[in-house]
Amino acid sequence: MLALTEVADDPLALTSRLTLNDGSDVVFRPLVHADAERLAGFLSALSVESRRLSTFDGYDLATALELCDAIARYDKLRLVLEEVPSGRIVGLLEFSLDLHTEDIARYREAGIRLAATDCRFGPTLANDYQGRGVGTQVFPLVTDVARRLGRKRIILLGGVLADNPRAIRYYQKNGFQLAGSFIGADGVRSLDMILDLDSMQEA
Numbered sequence: 001m002l003a004l005t006e007v008a009d010d011p012l013a014l015t016s017r018l019t020l021n022d023g024s025d026v027v028f029r030p031l032v033h034a035d036a037e038r039l040a041g042f043l044s045a046l047s048v049e050s051r052r053l054s055t056f057d058g059y060d061l062a063t064a065l066e067l068c069d070a071i072a073r074y075d076k077l078r079l080v081l082e083e084v085p086s087g088r089i090v091g092l093l094e095f096s097l098d099l100h101t102e103d104i105a106r107y108r109e110a111g112i113r114l115a116a117t118d119c120r121f122g123p124t125l126a127n128d129y130q131g132r133g134v135g136t137q138v139f140p141l142v143t144d145v146a147r148r149l150g151r152k153r154i155i156l157l158g159g160v161l162a163d164n165p166r167a168i169r170y171y172q173k174n175g176f177q178l179a180g181s182f183i184g185a186d187g188v189r190s191l192d193m194i195l196d197l198d199s200m201q202e203a
C-alpha cells in the first residue's frame, strides 16, 4: 500500500499519460513543489461559478504555495492534470485520507458506517476542460490511486451542491450512489455520495 511520503518521494509512481477523446494528451500526476506558479494560474483562471461549485481557501499564489507546502505533510493527496505540450495545469483532483467527524455522523444517519479504508475525493477542472468528458476519462486513474492507497470506498469531499447537476450526473455515471443530503454552513443544500470500489470491480 502506497504512503503519501512515498508518493512525494517518487511522484512518477502515480504518473500516467492519457490521450483524451479529442486526440490531445494530458499527464495525470501528483502535485509537486515546483507547481506553485502553474497552480496559481489554474486557480486564478477559475470562473466565479467554478469557484462556487468547488471552493478553495483562495485563488492566488499564496493559496497555491500553501497547497504545495502541504505535500506529504497532512492527510491530503493532490493530483493535477497537465496539458501537453503547454504544461498548463487544467485540473486539480484532491484526495483526503482522513474522515471528518461530521461526515461520519451524516453517513451513519444514512445507515453507512465509514471506516479508515474510506477516503474523500473532490475534482475541479479548468473551465475550458469542463463538460467534455475529461473527468470521466480520468476517473479510472482516480480509482486506481484510491486502491493503491488501500482505500475501498470513496465519498465526496464536502459533498456536492444539490444545484450542480453536471457534477451529480458525473458522479452517478461513474458509479457513485446517493447517500443523503445536508444543509452546509452556507445554508445551501448538498448531497453525500459514495462509491464502493469492490462492487465496481465485480460489475
Ligand SMILES: CC(C)(COP(=O)(O)OP(=O)(O)OC[C@H]1O[C@@H](n2cnc3c(N)ncnc32)[C@H](O)[C@@H]1OP(=O)(O)O)[C@@H](O)C(=O)NCCC(=O)NCCS
Binding pocket: 050, 053, 054, 122, 123, 124, 125, 126, 129, 130, 131, 132, 133, 134, 135, 136, 137, 156, 159, 160, 161, 164, 165, 166, 167, 169, 170, 173
Ligand atoms: C464536475 C467535473 C469534475 C465533471 O467533469 P466533466 O469532465 O465536466 O464531466 P463529464 O463530461 O465526464 O460528465 C458530465 C456528465 O454530466 C452531463 N451534464 C452536463 N451538464 C449537465 C446538466 N446541466 N444537467 C445534467 N447533466 C449534465 C454530461 O452530459 C455528462 O453526462 P453524459 O456523459 O451521460 O452525457 C467538472 O465539470 C468540474 O470540474 N466542474 C466544476 C467544479 C465542480 O463542480 N467540481 C465538483 C465539486 S463537488
